[in-house]
Amino acid sequence: MIQTQNLRKSYGTTPALRGINLQVQPGELFGLIGPDGAGKTTLIRILATLLLADEGSAQLDHKDVVADYRAIRRSIGYMPGRFSLYQDLTVEENLTFFATIFGTTIEENYELIRDIYVQLEPFKDRRAGKLSGGMKQKLALCCALIHKPTVLLLDEPTTGVDPVSRQEFWEMLQRLKAKNITILVSTPYMDEASLCDRVALMQDGAILQVDEPDSIVNSYDKPLLAVKTANIYQLIQDLRQFEPAHTVFPFGEYVHLSLKSVVWPELIHGYLLDRGHADIEIKQAMPTIEDIFMEKSQV
Amino acid sequence: MKTVPYIVQKEFRQIFRHRVMLPLIFLMPVIQLLVLAFAADYEVDNVKLHIVDLDHSQASRQLVGQFEASEHFILTGASASGKIASNEIQQGEADLYLEIPPDFQRQLLRDGRSQLQVAVDAINGVKAGLSSAYANAIIRDFNAAFRQNYGGGIAQPAALQIETANWFNPEQNYQTFMVPGILVILVTLVGMFLAGMNIVKEKEIGTIEQINVSPIRKHEFIIGKLLPFWIIALVELAIGLVVGKLVFHIPFVGSLWLIFGFAGLYLLVVLGFGLLISTVTETQQQAMFIAWFFLIIFILMSGLFTPIESMPPWAQDITRFNPVAYFVDVMRLVLLKGSDVWDIRQHIAVMGGYALAVNGLAVLNYRKVG
Numbered sequence: 001m002i003q004t005q006n007l008r009k010s011y012g013t014t015p016a017l018r019g020i021n022l023q024v025q026p027g028e029l030f031g032l033i034g035p036d037g038a039g040k041t042t043l044i045r046i047l048a049t050l051l052l053a054d055e056g057s058a059q060l061d062h063k064d065v066v067a068d069y070r071a072i073r074r075s076i077g078y079m080p081g082r083f084s085l086y087q088d089l090t091v092e093e094n095l096t097f098f099a100t101i102f103g104t105t106i107e108e109n110y111e112l113i114r115d116i117y118v119q120l121e122p123f124k125d126r127r128a129g130k131l132s133g134g135m136k137q138k139l140a141l142c143c144a145l146i147h148k149p150t151v152l153l154l155d156e157p158t159t160g161v162d163p164v165s166r167q168e169f170w171e172m173l174q175r176l177k178a179k180n181i182t183i184l185v186s187t188p189y190m191d192e193a194s195l196c197d198r199v200a201l202m203q204d205g206a207i208l209q210v211d212e213p214d215s216i217v218n219s220y221d222k223p224l225l226a227v228k229t230a231n232i233y234q235l236i237q238d239l240r241q242f243e244p245a246h247t248v249f250p251f252g253e254y255v256h257l258s259l260k261s262v263v264w265p266e267l268i269h270g271y272l273l274d275r276g277h278a279d280i281e282i283k284q285a286m287p288t289i290e291d292i293f294m295e296k297s298q299v
Numbered sequence: 300m301k302t303v304p305y306i307v308q309k310e311f312r313q314i315f316r317h318r319v320m321l322p323l324i325f326l327m328p329v330i331q332l333l334v335l336a337f338a339a340d341y342e343v344d345n346v347k348l349h350i351v352d353l354d355h356s357q358a359s360r361q362l363v364g365q366f367e368a369s370e371h372f373i374l375t376g377a378s379a380s381g382k383i384a385s386n387e388i389q390q391g392e393a394d395l396y397l398e399i400p401p402d403f404q405r406q407l408l409r410d411g412r413s414q415l416q417v418a419v420d421a422i423n424g425v426k427a428g429l430s431s432a433y434a435n436a437i438i439r440d441f442n443a444a445f446r447q448n449y450g451g452g453i454a455q456p457a458a459l460q461i462e463t464a465n466w467f468n469p470e471q472n473y474q475t476f477m478v479p480g481i482l483v484i485l486v487t488l489v490g491m492f493l494a495g496m497n498i499v500k501e502k503e504i505g506t507i508e509q510i511n512v513s514p515i516r517k518h519e520f521i522i523g524k525l526l527p528f529w530i531i532a533l534v535e536l537a538i539g540l541v542v543g544k545l546v547f548h549i550p551f552v553g554s555l556w557l558i559f560g561f562a563g564l565y566l567l568v569v570l571g572f573g574l575l576i577s578t579v580t581e582t583q584q585q586a587m588f589i590a591w592f593f594l595i596i597f598i599l600m601s602g603l604f605t606p607i608e609s610m611p612p613w614a615q616d617i618t619r620f621n622p623v624a625y626f627v628d629v630m631r632l633v634l635l636k637g638s639d640v641w642d643i644r645q646h647i648a649v650m651g652g653y654a655l656a657v658n659g660l661a662v663l664n665y666r667k668v669g
Contacts, residue, residue, distance in 0.1 A: 048512050070514065078512040084505035088316050089309070100305045101513050143509070 001026045001182055002047060002151065007056035009042050016042040018205040019056070024184055024198075026061075029177045031196030031213075032186035033289060039205040040186035041081060044155045047184070048078040060151050061182075074102070077144035081155040083136050087129030091120055091139055094128050095146060102147035112179065113142045116172055134165025141172065152176065154185040158192065170195045190290040201293060208296040213289065220287035220295065222246055223262050226254040229277040238275045242268070247294045256285060258295065302515055306523025310497070314527060324531055328485050328539040335481045336474050336547055343429040348372040349393035351384045356404035362441045366397065371433045381416070388420045395419045395430050408449060467552075467635045474547045479630035480603035482539040486532045487597070487623055490566050491590050494528040495573030499586040502577075517665060525570045532566050533559060553633035557640060561629050564650045568622045571657035578664040597623040625650055 002024035009017040017039045024030040032040045045051040047058055049069040058065045063072050085094045095117075099106050110117070116138050123131065128139060137157055144152060154173075158166040170192065173183055177197075185196070193199045194213045201208040201216070209216060229235045232255060239248040239257055246258040257268075265282045272280050285291075314320050348366060352359050366372050375393055378384055384396035398416040400406075406413040417434050421427035501507040501524075510520060536559070543549045572593065580586040600607075600614065601623040607615055618624045625646050632638040640647070 050508065050511055073512055074514050076512065078509070080505060080508045082505045082508075084507075084509045086309070086313065086506055087504065088313050093309075093312065097305065097309050098509070098513070101302050101510075101515050103302075103514075 001061050002030075002058070002184060004043075004047075004058040005056050007043065007046060007053045007058060009039075009046065009051070009053050009055075015205050017046075017053070020205075020207060022200060022207065022210070024182060026182050027177060027180045029173060029183045029185070029195075029197045031193050031199040032184065032202055033188075033190060033193045033199050033293075034186075034202030035188055037204075038202040040202055041155055042205075043202075044078075044153050044184065044186060048076065048153050049073060050078075074147070075150050077147070077149035077152045079137075079140050079144045079152075079154045079157055081159065083140060085128045085136075085140055085143060088127060090125050090127055091131070092124040094139060095142055098143040099146045104147050106146065109146055109148045112148055112176075113145050115175060116142050116145075133161050134168070137161055137165065137169060138172075141169075145176070150181060152181050152183045152185075154183065156186050156188065158187060158189065166192070190288065190293065193289040199289070201289070201296060203293075203297055209292070216289060216292055217287050220292055222258040222260070222295065224285045224287050224291060225257045225259070225265065225268070226251065226283050226285035227257050227268070227272075228254050228279075228281040229272060230279045231277065234275075235272070235277060238272065238277070242271060247291075249294050251285075251288075251290065254285070256291060256294075258291065303519050303523045303526070306515070306520065307526050310524060310527040314531075324489075324535065325538060327488075328482075328535045329542050331485055332478060332481055332539055332542050333546065336478050343426050343433070344371055346372050346426075346430045346433070347375040347392065347394045349375060349384045349387045349396035350377040351379065351381055351396060351398040352377065353379065353401045354399050354403040358404035358407055358445060359399045361445075362399065362438070363397075365437050365441050366434075369433065369437055371430070385418060388418065391420075393420070394426070395434060397434065407445065475549050475635065476631070477603070478543045478547050478549050479634050480601070480627045482536060482543065483601070483623060483626045483630055484598055484603070485539055486536050486562060486566065486626075487569050487594065489532040489535055490528060490569030491573045491576075491594060492587070493531070493573075494525055494570045495576045495586045495590050496583045497528070498524050498574060498577035499580055499583050503582050517662065521574060521662065521665065525574065528573075529563070529566050529570060532569075533562060536562050549634060551634055552637035553639065557633050557643075558630065561626065561633075561643070561647065561650070564647065564654060565622060565626045565629075567654035568650060568657055571654060571661050572622075575657060575661040575664060578661055597621050600624065601627045603627050622650065622653055 002022065004020050004022045007017050007020040008015070020039075020043060022043075032043065034040055042051065046053050047060060047065060049065050049072050052066065060072050060076060063075075065072060086097070089097065095106055099109075106113075120135065120138055120142065123135065128136065131139065141154075141157070144154075158169055161169065166189075173185065174195075177183055187193075193216075196213060198210065198212050199216065200210045209219075211219070227235065227239065232250065232253075235255055236248055236250065239245050239255065242248075242257075244259050244261065244263045246260045248255060248257055250256075268282055269280055350363055350366070352363060363374075367374055372395075376387055378387075381396075381398050384393065384398065387393040388396060396418050398418075400414060400416075403413050403415075415438060417431060417438075419427045419431050419434075501510065540551075540555070540558075544551065573590065576586050576589050576593075580589060599605075600610070600618050600621050602618065603623075607618050607624060610618070629638075629643050629646050632643055
């Protein structure tokens with residue numbers, strides 16, 4: 001369980017967190033979704049007792065991150081955004097080392113990491129630095145879990161990892177959740193939001209919205225269209241000039257266009273024809289977290 | 300404290316896993332001693348001598364003969380004018396020329412005195428000073444011998460004969476003098492560079508993050524990180540002493556236990572310095588640069604190459620804060636002179652105070668929470 005009250009942090013004059021209030025339930029898989037620079041890492045580092053907030057307080061399992069930092073360090077697993085295990089030690093040596101400094105052994109908590117460790121076992125004598133990106137993340141997760149934490153803080157664990165490994169990584173998190181571990185995971189990938197129980201959308205040090213991914217998507221109340229023409233760059237420029245347009249941003253091979261009110265597609269078609277576009281395609285689009293994000297960040 | 304052994308074990312694993320480290324640790328003392336001890340030799344030999352003998356008398360030939368017999372000089376030329384001789388120095392063909400005036404012998408016999416001219420190339424001050432000192436010694440000897448043979452009738456002022464005795468290093472062997480000091484530098488290098496860089500490396504690679512969220516206590520981490528280098532540095536010292544004994548025959552007059560005991564204390568200071576540097580730097584490059592800055596000052600002002608007593612007073616005051624100077628002193632005192640614990644009590648007290656101050660500062664500076 002994680003609680004924060006009005007957390008604020010600035011680096012010099014640059015605010016990184018502008019009053020964060022968060023409630024993560026025990027056993028919840030909670031996602032912090034936001035672009036680079038949103039303040040996700042700062043928030044996680046404060047929760048991991050590595051950084052002191054300027055204002056506000058935070059508790060993990062009712063233990064204060066400042067007053068009870070020592071107790072917290074025993075009961076959390078933290079995975080920094082950057083791979084931070086000993087590259088010159090082998091897989092097994094890394095795991096043994098982290099088990100020992102937490103006063104435990106691999107055998108004692110093997111149950112918890114078994115699913116992940118079986119994939120690593122063939123490489124247990126390989127140095128951590130020589131592992132692939134996905135394997136490194138699995139090892140880091142094992143090391144973060146080896147002392148049986150009740151709260152897991154993962155800072156962008158899937159950044160720079162291939163899609164298959166990302167998929168596997170999220171499956172692991174689902175299994176850990178089933179073992180009643182509270183998991184806070186940050187990610188810049190909007191598509192990963194749907195894999196969380198609840199997500200917080202973060203931008204510029206503030207939380208825009210907290211809800212279940214489906215509810216967030218359903219809360220989208222603007223008409224949304226996917227538009228495509230031969231010249232995407234020109235299309236974006238022109239749609240931004242289009243009076244009824246609310247937000248316009250590229251989304252894959254299409255451009256997502258949200259409207260202030262319902263507008264007939266024929267009207268848009270005509271507008272684009274006037275501007276000399278060819279191969280015009282307009283269709284209804286299902287809103288995604290990304291659309292919500294663009295919507296929220298417009299305000 | 301029970302996690303300290305695990306950290307030490309991890310450190311040793313990492314240190315020895317680097318392919319260069321193991322040979323480096325064992326070869327470094329040997330190579331440094333062999334190269335530095337042979338190179339840092341202050342004796343000046345093979346001074347190129349040019350003779351201008353304008354007298355061609357028995358006396359002048361005798362003087363030239365004495366120069367030729369000296370192991371310090373080699374005769375590279377002779378000419379009949381001072382102009383040619385100074386040109387030779389210009390060209391680098393000669394380091395020193397001796398001009399014997401016409402009537403040299405006659406003046407000596409008649410007046411009991413004469414004048415000689417000695418000119419030295421003083422580009423290298425140390426070499427110039429020593430060469431002219433050697434030349435003066437030869438001339439003095441010549442003078443004494445000449446007077447004994449011919450000067451019967453000439454009144455001589457009563458001369459005081461000064462006999463010099465070199466205690467603790469009777470042959471004034473430079474290696475005996477230098478090797479203990481070079482060993483100090485060796486130990487200092489290991490402590491300051493390896494230990495300082497080792498902690499910064501955890502910062503640079505990011506592993507310190509993972510350590511910081513663990514229950515490892517600050518002092519456990521620091522001890523665990525520094526202890527391996529404390530041990531390695533003492534092993535280096537042992538290897539260095541063996542090489543010093545076998546190759547350079549340096550005397551072990553005093554107690555080796557005392558040497559190692561003091562080295563252990565000294566290393567606390569040096570490792571503390573490394574730790575302090577690591578707390579104020581973020582990358583190994585920065586740590587290296589700062590360590591190098593201090594090391595250069597410490598070594599040059601340690602009394603190893605130039606005696607502290609000949610430094611200006613303000614520089615002497617600075618050396619009072621130089622741990623390297625204390626250890627160089629202790630090495631020489633104990634190994635060559637046989638000083639005991641009581642004799643070096645002041646050194647021990649200063650080093651102990653220093654260790655407390657540096658490590659205290661470093662620990663205060665080291666923060667687990669940002």
